[in-house]
Amino acid sequence: MEFLVQAFWAPLTETYFQKALIGGCMVAVVAGVVGCLVVLRRMAFLGDALSHAMIAGVAGGYLVMKLLFGLEAHAPGMLLGSLLAAVLTVALIGLVARISRIKEDTAIGIMYTGVFALGVVVVSIFRGYIHIDLMHFILGDILGVADTDLWASAVVAALVLSILILFFRHFQLATFDPVMAASIGLPVLLLDYALTTCVSLVVVSAVSMVGVILVVGLLITPAATAYLLCDRLDKMMVLAALFGVTSVIGGLYLCVWLDSAGGGAVMLFCTMQFLVVLTVAPRYGLLARWLRLRRLVPQQVVEDILTTILRHKGEALLSVIRQYVQQPVNLPKALSQMEQEGLISASGGGYRLTEAGEKEALQVLRAHRLWETYLQSIGTPQEALHPTADRMEHIRADGTVEYLDEKLGHPARDPHGQKIPPREENENQT
C-alpha cells in the first residue's frame, strides 16, 4: 500500500510534475484532435517538416529581437519566428511541387532538411549571441515546462479546438471529398491553410515539451491508434485526444520511475499503446484478422459435406463424412459452423440436413450433374466423369450453372441416368 502511494501519489505533489502533466495533457488533446485530420489527409510528413523548420524560425526570432530590440530570449518573438518559418516552409513545398515535376513527398524532404540545416548553421555561427540549447530543442524537456510555455499551450489549445469544432463539417468534407467541397462553394484552399496553421501552432507549442523529433509522433500516433477503433470522425477525434492524454500520464510516470528522458518516455508509452491496440482492435486489429482467417471454412468443404449427407439420404455419420471430405481440414469446426449457419443439425451420432441445407445441397448436386453432362458432351472418358465433376461442381458462381444448362439444352438426366435437380429461384440473389 505504502509502495503504491509512493509510486503514484508522491510525484503528484511535485510542482514540476504537475506542470508537466497539465501542459502535456493540453498539448496532447489538441495534437490528437488535429492529428486525425493530418492522418486522414496523409500529411504526416508535413508535421515532421514543420517541426524541423521551426529551429530556423526560433533562431531568426531570437536574433531579430536581440539585434533590433535588445531583448534576450524573447519568447513571443521566437514563437512568431517559428510560425513564420513553418508557414514559409509549407509554401515553398507547395510551390516546388506545383511548378516542377518533383512530387510533394520529395519536395517536403528537400525543404525541411534545408530549412533545418539553415537553422543549425545560424545557431552555431551566432553562438556568441544566441543561447539556444540544441539538445533541448531536439529532445524537448517536458519536466522543465515553464509557465510561459503553459500559457502558450493553453491559448493554442483553446484556439485550435474552437476552430476545429466550429468548422468540423467543413474540414470533414474538404478532407473526404475536396471536389464536392469546392462545388458547393466551401473555401477549400482557405481550409487547407487554416489546417496547416493549426498544425504549425500545435507543433510549435509541443516542441518545447517533447522536442523536434518526437512531436510528429504525438501528432499522429494517438490519431492512428483511434483510427483502428473508429468508424466515425468525431469519435476518432475524441478517442485520439484520450489516447494522447493517457500517453502523457503513462509516459510521465514511466519517466519518474525509470528516471529517464521525459519526451522519450511519453512517446514510448504512446507507441506501446498503439501496438497493443493494433493487436487487439476488434475489427481492424491483427488478432481479429487472424481469427477471421482461421475461422474461415473453405466453401468447397461446406459443399462436400452437404452433398455427402444428401447422397446418404439426408443423414450421415461423422465417420462417413470424414471419408468423403478429403481436404485436410478441421472437420468438427466446419460442422459446428455449418450448424450455426443452419445448414445441418446434429442427430444421434450423425448429422442431418436442415431444409436450407437440403436446398443448398441440391444446387451443388445440380451443378455436379450438369458438369458431368457437359464433360460427356466434350468427350471426357466415362470413368473420369464423376471425379472431374466432383472438382468442377464447386464452380458455380455468376450464372455458370445456368449457362451450362442452357448450352446443353436443359437436360433432365445426367450421363448416369440420374435426375438433375431443378434450379432454385431465389438462391444467392443480392
Added chain:
Amino acid sequence: MTTEKAPIIEVRHLTVSYGIRPALLDVSVSIEPDQLVGVIGPNGSGKSTLIKVILGFVRPDVGEVFIAGQDVQKAKGRVAYVPQRGAVDWDFPIIVREVVMMGRYQRIPWHRSPSKEDRDAALEALAMVRMADFADRQIGQLSGGQQQRVFLARALAQGADILLLDEPFAGVDAATERAILEVLERAKAAGKTLVVVHHDLTTAAEYFDKLILLKQRLYAYGPPQAVLQEDLLSQVYEGRLRIFAGLMAKEGA
C-alpha cells in the same frame, strides 16, 4: 438540334491544360435540360476534366461555362456529382448516413447543427436508392454497387437540378448496373439533367438520350445514332476500331 428549351449547361470555347498537355481544346456544347447525356471517349480524353470544370472545381484557361445562364463560379451548389470509385478513400472513418448528410451541408449554416429536417431528407434520399438498411455501415464495408448508390443518394439529397456522374458503371456487375440506371432514369423523370461519363460503347446507345464524343476536342454531340458513326469513332479511337465493327452493325448505323 431542337432548341425549344434554353440550355441548362452551356460550355463555350473551353480550353483546359495540365502543364503543357492540353486536356480540353476549344470545346463548345449546349446541353438542354431533362436529359440523360453520356460522355464517351478513350482514356485521357478529358472526360473527367469536363466534369470538373462544370462543377467549378477546375478553372478553364480559356472559355466559359454557364449553369442555367449563370457563370459556373457563381452557381455553386447547383450541380451535384458522384465521384469515380477510385477517387474515394473507402477507409475514411465515415458511415453511410454521414456521407448522404454531406449533400445537405450547403444548406446548413456553419453555426448550426443538422436539423431533423436535414436528417429526414438524408434518410429519404437513402430510401430512394434502397440503401436505408445500411445507414450505419462504414462505407468500406459495402459492395461496389452499394457504394455507388450511397454517393448517388448524396447527390440526390443535394437537391441540385444537374447531376454529374464519373464512371458510375465501372466495376459493378450487370444487375447493379441496371439498378443504378433505374435510379438515373427516375431522377431524369423527376426533371433532372444527368451527365454521365461512360466507357462502354456497346451500352451507350441504349442508356443515353444524347452522347458527347470527346478527345481533347469535341468530335460530336447529338443523339446516339448520329454520334456512333464509323468515321467519327475511327478518328477518336484510331487503331482500335475493329472492336466496334460488330457494334456498329448492331446499331444499324
